[in-house]
Amino acid sequence: MRSILFAVTLATAPIAALAETPCGGAFSSFVNDLKAEAVADGISSETADRFFAGVRQDPAVLRADRKQGVFQIPFVDFSRRLISNDRIARGRANGRAYDAIFDRIEATYGVSRGVLLAFWAFETDYGSFQGDFNTADALVTLSHDCRRPELFRPQVFAALELFAKGEFDPRRTTGAWAGEIGMVQMLPRDILENGVDGDGDGKVSLKTSAPDALMSGGKMLKSLGWRAGEPWIAEVDVPADFDWSLTGLETTKPTSEWRALGVSPRNGPLAGGLEASLLIPQGRKGPAFIAYPNFRVYFDWNQSFTYVMTAAYFATRLEGAKVYDAGNPDTGLDGDQMKALQTKLQAAGYDVGDIDGILGARSRAAVRAEQARLGMAVDGWPTPELLGKL
Known part of the structure; x- marks a missing residue:
């Protein structure tokens, strides 16, 4: 799942970054340039030759990259589909099976078990399907493609570093179409920086060892700023006469102020002393x-x-939260209608990014x-x- 959604990560990347990253041209020449850059950065020419030997452009990766329909599904439908x-x-x-590992993760990194269980479920259905794309081919193909080369090119060199350490086989390592590997789908750079030998066998094996994958995921979340012992999301009830302009990630208030405005939790008390946003x-x-x-x-x-809303909510369910109250949302827009709306918003001067039928952050801000x-x-x-009305 992460690989499907990972494709939008660089949607807000600076245009300059796109212009500065080499891409396109004859694929063989592009690969030769990658090898030359690797050698210039200190990789031996023999290692670079072995890593890139047989690498090929994979049209199936490009087809997967162009599929965006999953983003158009609204939260209630999406979450019911995944959970x-x-x-x-x-x-x-x-x-329960990995109770000791989750205890270690919580003690070491402060990440609650429900959070990692939810990622494990959504990324690979608890490790049962981790993707069958050749990882080296996928990363080089997406680096050569000029849509988001700045995202994938560094991952090629990270995979090459793993190969030099004996921890990556460019012809046999497989994973998601966007280059993620293992049970919680981590990119090569993530593995280099956050890989953990959770089972004590002297290796970091994210594809075959749940302790390694889970410990690595916990370390990565901590490196991204996860705050130990704090919640992440909770369902609430909101008064019907609420000032809805206060909702959204753009607005944060202490939980005491949200309580004063009539926001009440459905699963235990609101966490005290924290800033929070109200999301609908x-x-x-x-x-x-x-x-x-x-x-x-x-x-x-x-x-x-x-995806983020669904993963965060699922983590709370795994830790005992009730099923959310779906309410009765107003009818939304289908993909074509959303594209029409984005076209109108763009014509009115809003930056909505691509006209893709996806209600992303910029489209949502323009709607507000x-x-x-x-x-x-x-x-x-x-x-x-x-x-x-538009």
Whole structure:
């Protein structure tokens, strides 16, 4: 799952970065340039030759990269698709099976077990399917492709470093189409920086060792800023007459202020002493969540708002939270309608990124601005009514 959603990570990358990263041209010449750069950076020519020998351009990787339909699914539908009773049961069973490992992760990195269990479930269905794309081919193919070379080119050299250490086989290592490897889908650079030998066998084996994968994931989350012992998200009830313009990640308030505004938790008390945001992924009539600082770390793992909301919520379910109240959200827009809305917003001067039918952060911000201008409830949820008024 991460590889599908990973494709949007550099959506907000500076244009200069795109222009400065070599890409395109004859594939063989591109590979030769990669080898020359590796040697210039201190890799032996023999090692570089062995790593790149047989590397090929993979059209299936490019086809997978162009598929974006999953991003158009709203939170309620997306979360129901990914979270099943079976996945919850297997997640809790894995929590018991690896109880000692999760205790170590919580003690060492401060990451709660539900968080890693949710990633493990969504990324590879608890390790059962880790992807069958050749990783070296995928990374070089996406580096050669000029859509986001600045994202993938550094990962090629990270994989080469792993190869030089005897920890990567360029012809046999497989994973997701975007180059992630192992049970929690980590990129080569992540593995270099955060790989942990969790089972004590002297190796970091993210594909075959759950302790290694989980400990590595915990270390990575800590390196991204995870705050030990703090929550990440919790479902809340919000008064019907609430000022919806206060919702969204752009606004943070102490939990005491949210309580004073009538926001009340559905699963235990609001955490005291923390800043938080109020999130309504499908508008004021849908589910509502309070998001704490740790929630923002999720976006360093993945840039999709819907995925992040679902993974964070699933983590709370695995730790005993109730099923969220889906409410009765207003009808949203299908993919074509969303593209039409983005086209209108772009024509009005908003930066919505690509016209892709995806309600990303920039599209959501533009929707909120237009809702305010039109005197509508400012909840960031685009509806046919809004489309019609534009």
